[in-house]
Amino acid sequence: MINELISMNGYGSYVWSAFTFTLISFASLYCVTKLQLAKEQSRFASKFGTLNVDKARVARSQNINKEILLNTSNI
Amino acid sequence: MFKFFEPNKIFVITSRAQKYVLFLFIVVLSIGLMEALIISPEDYKQSHAVRIMYVHVPAAWIALGIFSCLALLSIVSFIFKNKNLSLISKSLAPSGFVFNVIALVTGAIWGKPTWGTWWAWDARITSMLILALFYLMYLLAWRIYEDEEKVIKITSMIAILGAINIPIIKFSVDWWNSLHQSASINVFSNTSIHASMLIPLGIMTAAFTLFSILIFLMKYNTELIKLKTKGLNRL
Numbered sequence: 301m302i303n304e305l306i307s308m309n310g311y312g313s314y315v316w317s318a319f320t321f322t323l324i325s326f327a328s329l330y331c332v333t334k335l336q337l338a339k340e341q342s343r344f345a346s347k348f349g350t351l352n353v354d355k356a357r358v359a360r361s362q363n364i365n366k367e368i369l370l371n372t373s374n375i
Numbered sequence: 376m377f378k379f380f381e382p383n384k385i386f387v388i389t390s391r392a393q394k395y396v397l398f399l400f401i402v403v404l405s406i407g408l409m410e411a412l413i414i415s416p417e418d419y420k421q422s423h424a425v426r427i428m429y430v431h432v433p434a435a436w437i438a439l440g441i442f443s444c445l446a447l448l449s450i451v452s453f454i455f456k457n458k459n460l461s462l463i464s465k466s467l468a469p470s471g472f473v474f475n476v477i478a479l480v481t482g483a484i485w486g487k488p489t490w491g492t493w494w495a496w497d498a499r500i501t502s503m504l505i506l507a508l509f510y511l512m513y514l515l516a517w518r519i520y521e522d523e524e525k526v527i528k529i530t531s532m533i534a535i536l537g538a539i540n541i542p543i544i545k546f547s548v549d550w551w552n553s554l555h556q557s558a559s560i561n562v563f564s565n566t567s568i569h570a571s572m573l574i575p576l577g578i579m580t581a582a583f584t585l586f587s588i589l590i591f592l593m594k595y596n597t598e599l600i601k602l603k604t605k606g607l608n609r610l
Contacts (some may be wrong), residue, residue: 305412305413308417308422308423308426309417309422309423311422311423311424311426311488312423314424314427314484314485314487314488315412315423315424315426315427317484318427318430318431318480318481318484318485319408319411319412319426319430321477321480321481321484322430322434322477322481325473325476325477326473326586329469329470329473329590330586330589330590333469333590333593333594333597334593336594336597337593337594337596337597337600340597340600340601340604341600343600343604344600344603344604344607347604347607347608348607351607355607359607362383363383363386363387364382364383364386364387364599364603365603367386367387367390368386368600368603
């Protein structure tokens with residue numbers, strides 16, 4: 301059963317390489333995108349940290365900024 | 376209508392939806408892989424090589440679908456001068472390009488056992504290669520140009536020009552002699568593919584769609600955070 305699944309009547313190398321290439325492409329794209337997102341979140345957080353109290357209060361009044369900071373603390 | 380798509384309003388949704396989409400993608404992909412590699416029958420002519428269809432065809436469909444979206448969004452953003460639509464297009468492009476590359480590579484792998492060659496300058500394959508080049512130009516333009524107005528104009532032009540290639544890809548098998556067979560799945564008429572193969576194909580298409588949505592959500596949030604970081608500088 302396992303041998304049959306691997307060899308697939310001699311077409312195994314083609315089938316498995318096509319599926320492997322697809323899954324590796326998915327994993328690579330996911331990792332690269334996740335890394336870029338984490339980098340931008342931490343850049344935002346460090347920029348936010350340099351703001352004075354008044355500016356930070358103004359920035360925090362926007363929901364989107366609060367959400368970014370919330371997600372950054374989850375990294 | 377555009378107010379509904381305001382970044383400030385949808386950021387909460389796009390950031391929270393990611394984990395649900397990822398979970399759903401993993402579940403649907405697992406079922407799809409089981410169906411495609413184990414449960415679905417082999418073809419009487421192509422034997423097990425037909426299983427490559429379950430990654431090749433959905434990848435090609437989604438690459439075409441995403442580029443059509445890019446062209447449509449570019450036209451609308453060109454008319455209404457809406458920057459958020461350009462941001463949405465920019466976030467869609469990377470997954471479209473990866474799906475296009477997957478379609479080309481898995482097509483080459485499928486071509487060897489069925490046609491006896493990895494590559495042929497066939498109308499369908501060549502037009503898919505041209506689509507990949509348009510994707511590449513689109514992505515490079517966003518990296519090369521720094522002026523926002525200029526980059527939106529250039530990328531919109533690339534997407535609109537590239538859209539001419541979409542009907543060529545679709546009808547290439549009917550217009551020219553091609554190694555590819557004519558479409559087996561038709562929305563408006565009978566589908567010539569058996570349900571035992573159509574179901575795994577549908578599940579894999581759903582999984583691939585979920586993956587492109589996931590990448591889009593992550594990329595869109597990245598772009599919004601970039602904008603908000605710039606906004607902090609202006610406070």
